[in-house]
Amino acid sequence: MTQGAPAALDDPATHTEAELVAAVIDGDSQAFAMLIKPHLGLIYRVTTRATGNLALAEDAMQETLAIVHRRLFRYRPGTSFKGFVAAIAVKRARTLLRSEARRRRREELASPGETPPTPADLAAANETARAIARALNAMPRKRQEVLLLRLDGGLGYDEIAQATDTTEGSARVLVHLGLRELKATLAPHLETERGDPDPGERR
Amino acid sequence: MTTPPDPEHDALESELADLFERTAKAPSEFEHTRLLGRAENIAKRQGSRKSRLQLAWGGALAAAAAVVFLALAPEKPKPHLPTPAPVASLAARETPRTEPSTPTASATPTTETPPGDLDEDDPVATVFGTDPDDGDSFDLGPLFAPSDQDRRQTWLESTEEVSHGAP
Numbered sequence: 001m002t003q004g005a006p007a008a009l010d011d012p013a014t015h016t017e018a019e020l021v022a023a024v025i026d027g028d029s030q031a032f033a034m035l036i037k038p039h040l041g042l043i044y045r046v047t048t049r050a051t052g053n054l055a056l057a058e059d060a061m062q063e064t065l066a067i068v069h070r071r072l073f074r075y076r077p078g079t080s081f082k083g084f085v086a087a088i089a090v091k092r093a094r095t096l097l098r099s100e101a102r103r104r105r106r107e108e109l110a111s112p113g114e115t116p117p118t119p120a121d122l123a124a125a126n127e128t129a130r131a132i133a134r135a136l137n138a139m140p141r142k143r144q145e146v147l148l149l150r151l152d153g154g155l156g157y158d159e160i161a162q163a164t165d166t167t168e169g170s171a172r173v174l175v176h177l178g179l180r181e182l183k184a185t186l187a188p189h190l191e192t193e194r195g196d197p198d199p200g201e202r203r
Numbered sequence: 204m205t206t207p208p209d210p211e212h213d214a215l216e217s218e219l220a221d222l223f224e225r226t227a228k229a230p231s232e233f234e235h236t237r238l239l240g241r242a243e244n245i246a247k248r249q250g251s252r253k254s255r256l257q258l259a260w261g262g263a264l265a266a267a268a269a270v271v272f273l274a275l276a277p278e279k280p281k282p283h284l285p286t287p288a289p290v291a292s293l294a295a296r297e298t299p300r301t302e303p304s305t306p307t308a309s310a311t312p313t314t315e316t317p318p319g320d321l322d323e324d325d326p327v328a329t330v331f332g333t334d335p336d337d338g339d340s341f342d343l344g345p346l347f348a349p350s351d352q353d354r355r356q357t358w359l360e361s362t363e364e365v366s367h368g369a370p
Contacts, residue, residue, distance in 0.1 A: 024246065027250055028246075029243050029244075029246035029247040030246075031246075032243065032245075032246035033240075033242050033243040033246070036239075036242045037242075040235055040238045040239065041229055041230060041235070044228065044230040044234070045227045045228060045229065048227075048228040049223075049228070057228075061238060061241075062241060065238070065242045065245050066245050066249065069242075069245055069246055069249055126226070128222070128226050129226040129228075132222070132226060150216075151219060151223040152223055152227060176212055179212070179215050179216055179219055180215070182219055183215055183218075183219065186219075186222065189222065190218060190219075190222065
């Protein structure tokens with residue numbers, strides 16, 4: 001064995017999260033794959049939701065994986081690893097979306113006219129998903145983050161509080177405000193989902 | 204502190220959670236495997252935190268050592284600046300400007316001897332390229348007295364001038 005090579009775990013699948021984290025910090029790449037495997041679905045879901053664009057979501061996933069690995073030493077054992085990962089995924093997706101929006105604005109200014117949607121865009125979202133993405137993007141940053149962590153990440157308020165560096169009470173309030181805002185924006189979609197043809201008749 | 208249950212909030216959350224669930228995207232089996240492979244590649248590429256720290260510290264220490272070396276290195280005279288000249292050499296440089304210049308023997312053009320006439324066995328001829336008997340090519344200055352023959356020649360010329368100039 002060469003000097004400085006990580007001591008790989010014999011069977012990473014049988015180890016606890018804390019052991020896997022320690023092994024990853026020590027340089028075991030297989031342990032990282034095992035550690036992140038249960039959370040790949042969450043990363044995928046959160047990034048596609050936040051960006052509303054598969055190509056951007058791909059970049060966000062890639063960067064999320066890199067950041068999770070690089071900042072793993074900041075993870076405090078005993079806290080929710082799922083929350084740690086989800087918070088990074090949400091923030092990364094938001095950042096990429098903002099830079100993409102800036103790029104598009106620059107391009108539109110340079111050459112007026114609508115850019116045709118890419119095949120990835122077309123495949124990415126149906127109308128409801130697009131409406132959700134629009135509503136989320138119109139919200140303040142913190143409110144959007146906690147909603148994504150709550151509704152897509154399925155995190156508890158304590159986990160959200162840890163992930164967003166706030167208190168549980170604040171997380172609860174932010175989620176509540178976000179839900180009310182979403183309800184107002186997505187009312188037509190909620191009625192359609194309920195199968196109510198004329199929302200005006202319901203009282 | 205526990206928050207009292209809010210049925211309205213819970214109903215709203217449940218309704219929106221359903222909507223989110225229905226519109227959520229999940230990775231296919233292929234995408235899942237690809238993401239897993241990527242995660243492993245990222246971990247391999249980024250290495251351990253220990254090795255990253257070692258690299259960072261190594262670089263920082265090297266930079267600090269370079270700064271310390273540059274700060275403590277003995278200062279050398281800069282080549283483009285003139286060095287302070289000693290007083291004696293300054294005076295020597297000033298002298299020719301104050302005195303009228305007198306033609307010296309060295310200023311007179313010397314006639315070159317064809318190479319064929321040189322005595323190759325004579326070391327002086329070898330060094331200077333001329334025959335030592337070819338005349339006074341060099342002014343050796345006041346420290347070197349002229350030869351007796353020259354002195355005699357000078358005396359004869361001066362007596363001639365006196366005799367010609369006499370009434």
